[in-house]
Amino acid sequence: MSEVVLDVRGLARRYGEAAVFQGVDLQVSRGEFVAILGESGVGKSTLLNCIAGLDRPDAGEVRVLGFDITHADEAQQAHWRRRHLGFVFQAFHVLPHLTVAQNVALPLMLLGEPDDGRVEQALRSVGLAGLGSRLPQQLSGGQVQRVAIARALIHRPALLLADEPTGNLDPGSARQVLQALREQTREHGAACVLVTHSRAAAGVADRVMELTVSGMNDVARAPH
Numbered sequence: 001m002s003e004v005v006l007d008v009r010g011l012a013r014r015y016g017e018a019a020v021f022q023g024v025d026l027q028v029s030r031g032e033f034v035a036i037l038g039e040s041g042v043g044k045s046t047l048l049n050c051i052a053g054l055d056r057p058d059a060g061e062v063r064v065l066g067f068d069i070t071h072a073d074e075a076q077q078a079h080w081r082r083r084h085l086g087f088v089f090q091a092f093h094v095l096p097h098l099t100v101a102q103n104v105a106l107p108l109m110l111l112g113e114p115d116d117g118r119v120e121q122a123l124r125s126v127g128l129a130g131l132g133s134r135l136p137q138q139l140s141g142g143q144v145q146r147v148a149i150a151r152a153l154i155h156r157p158a159l160l161l162a163d164e165p166t167g168n169l170d171p172g173s174a175r176q177v178l179q180a181l182r183e184q185t186r187e188h189g190a191a192c193v194l195v196t197h198s199r200a201a202a203g204v205a206d207r208v209m210e211l212t213v214s215g216m217n218d219v220a221r222a223p224h
């Protein structure tokens with residue numbers, strides 16, 4: 001059994017009297033790609049934000065490689081995120097005035113560890129060799145999301161979180177982006193959690209779960 005990177009236990013979040021979710025347990029191992037399905041409004045983004053330490057759960061805890069993010073203070077959380085977390089969003093989180101290479105280099109710059117060779121290699125590995133000097137607006141939607149994947153993994157984080165990364169893409173581009181996400185997760189030995197309402201998107205994952213108000217359920221694998 002490979003090492004557990006993400007360990008979520010008994011997580012609950014409520015707004016006022018209404019529970020968004022409760023009793024959420026989730027373990028994800030190194031190199032494993034887990035998809036979490038759920039209807040709109042069930043709390044998928046809230047769950048990712050709680051895992052990232054951007055939102056405080058009302059009960060339960062989140063540990064990443066033993067570090068208890070739930071009970072850390074904000075400065076510790078911010079430091080932890082910069083070093084150990086990659087995040088891929090649905091859209092528009094690639095900075096439009098920076099080139100593709102500068103976007104990918106950003107996490108390394110924030111850590112004070114610039115490395116042009118690594119940026120070039122990262123672009124190659126997501127199929128964007130030679131496009132580093134372009135601006136994002138000169139790329140297709142699928143290419144922009146592959147920039148976002150390269151950027152999310154450039155600093156070799158232990159944990160990769162993806163929130164509907166294919167929501168705005170046609171099915172062909174979506175498939176390429178998901179395949180890049182899966183390949184890169186394995187190659188980097190990251191633990192990846194993807195949230196989506198798309199069963200097709202969940203089809204590339206190693207394991208599929210469903211988020212409900214009362215916890216997380218296993219789902220039979222969607223056909224490829």
Ligand SMILES: Nc1ncnc2c1ncn2[C@@H]1O[C@H](COP(=O)(O)OP(=O)(O)OP(=O)(O)O)[C@@H](O)[C@H]1O
Binds near residue numbers: 015020038040042045
């Ligand atoms: N600040 C807030 N105050 C009150 N309720 C909130 C707040 N933020 C989120 N909610 C509620 O929490 C629930 C979960 O929202 P969340 O965005 O996590 O769902 P989701 O599954 O990611 O939805 P979608 O797939 O549409 O993005 C929703 O019912 C939402 O209305």
